[in-house]
Amino acid sequence: MNAQAQRARGRTFLLLLAALMLGSSVLAAGPPDRPVLSRCVLDGTVDAGSGAYLADCVRRAEEAGHAALLVRLDTPGGSLESTRDIVRAFLGSRVPVLVWVGPSGARAGSAGVFITLASHLAAMAPGTNIGAAHPVVGLSGQDPEQAGGEAMARKLENDTVAFAESIARQRGRNAEWAATAVRESVSVPADRAVELRVVEQVVASEEAFLAWADGRRVETPDGPRLLATRDAQVVELTPSPSHRLLHALSQPAVLYLLFLVAALGITVELSNPGLIIPGLLGLVALVLALLASSVLPVRAGAVALLALGIGLLIAELFVTSGLLGASGALMLILGGVLLVDRFDPSWFADRSVRLHVPLSLVLPTALVVAGCAVFVAFRGAESRRLPQRAGALGLVGELGTALTPLSSEGGEVFVHGERWRASSHTSLPRGAHVVVRRVEGLTLYVDEVKT
Known part of the structure; x- marks a missing residue:
């Protein structure tokens, strides 16, 4: 009986020790890690600099293995070629891309429509608008039919419509509205954009957008992805100096x-x-x-x-x-x-x-x-x-003073702050005021200046 009691006490001790070790490991692990998101901002025209910046944000978010990429968008449009680069990066991103058009008063105009449509999830702040993607507005507001003829206008419009529709269909958004935004330059406010299935939600802040998106499922090239964005840690992705330079030069x-x-x-x-x-x-x-x-x-x-x-x-x-x-x-x-x-x-x-x-x-x-x-x-x-001030010619016409008696045999004068050998066709006493008439080698030929 004694032995059985001892064995029971031993088993109890081992169980308590195991429970203690398990509890300490849980305490050491602490709370679960917060999800990490990348964030970048497109504010202004879409150009070579901003286009390369957003495409680079996708690459950096993928390499870091972040849970998602959040893009704050406010643009009137810009380069279609740069827009295609951004759309290509968004559609091929293995990291979910979330676009928020904000803050209030912002817009996703023209080229911004394609960028918003290419995101996995999109939301807009109250008081924002999206649309007007018709290519009638060039850099001065000209219609392509006026600038390049009816055939050019139709070709350009059809190509842009196909581009918008293909993006909308891939992301499960309203392809019909996307075509209308291009053909008729339609622009709608945030609440209407949700009704038309252009964006998914109207939210007042990025934090509210992330809280709303948490737990939703999106499709990526690697398959379905469940978003974990609530209370996420946000890492800012700033543009590189080359991106800033290109944007400034644009x-x-x-x-x-x-x-x-x-x-x-x-x-x-x-x-x-x-x-x-x-x-x-x-x-x-x-x-x-x-x-x-x-x-x-x-x-x-x-x-x-x-x-x-x-x-x-x-x-x-x-x-x-x-x-x-x-x-x-x-x-x-x-x-x-x-x-x-x-x-x-x-x-x-x-x-x-x-x-x-x-x-x-x-x-x-x-x-x-x-x-x-x-x-x-x-x-x-x-x-x-102006007369020459340097060299031999610069001495001609300069005034000086005889340091010794002067004659055709020679003498010395003080001219231009220097002591020179000099010659005069008339005899001049020491201290006489002279003017240089010509220079031969290191000898000045002078005449007396009457005072």
Whole structure:
């Protein structure tokens, strides 16, 4: 009986020890880990910089193994090519992409419609709108039929409709509305967008959107995915310096200013060789301007006008007529006005977007640059008319004082802060005031100056 009691006590002790170890392991593990989400922001036009940024956000979220990618969207539209890059990244993303159009007052206009449709789940803040994806609005609001003919307009419209419908069908959204948004430039508010199955919900904040999305199932290339987004830890994905630079260069006004800085820097360097810094700044600005022209729908003829204007300003430095400078200013103004293509089928932006160089910037900056070039040219011409101050010729006409008696045999004079050998055809006493008539080697030939 004693042995049985001891064995029972031993078993009880082992059970208590196992329970203690299990409890300690649970306490050490702590609460379950919070899900981690990536977050990025598209605020402004869709261009090469912002397009590369969003596509890179998808890649970084996949590599980090995050639960989802949250995109805050507020855009009037932009480059269709960049939009296709974003849509391609969203549709192929192995990480669920959640798009929230917000805050209140934001919009998903033109190209923004395609981006919203390509998300796995989309929501809008109250007071936002989505739509107006018809390609009638180029950079100046022209209709493609007016700019490129009826056939071009129909071709462009049909291609855009097919693009919108294919995205909507893949994400299970209203393909009919997507086609209408393109054909008729329809735009709807947030609550109406939910009724039409364009987006899934109206929520006032990103946190509310994540709480609503928690537990919902979405389809990814890897199969169904159950979202865990409530109380998630959010990791901000900021654009890289190259993305920021491309986005900044995608502004027509910046492109025009870069051309003007290039013109001014090169002009100053050619008029004052050896300064280096103006020429270096001009070359850097020119390279950046050429890079910007590759991401914006610019006219080749306008770039040629700007180059001609720069050439005329440089020619003004050597001719100094004033006419070349005025012609260069006119070329810069015309090039600025015509720089951005007024209709380009690769850009979709609504009428409120001013994707052109405003006259209020073109006129004063072109005139200032031309004025500076003409000023530099005339100052250079004036300096060329001044008597030479260096070398032997610079001594001719200089006044001095005889340090010793002077004659045709020789003597010494003090001229231009220096002691020189000198000769005079008449005898002059020490202290006489003399003027240099000519220089031969290291000898000055002088005459007396009567006082």
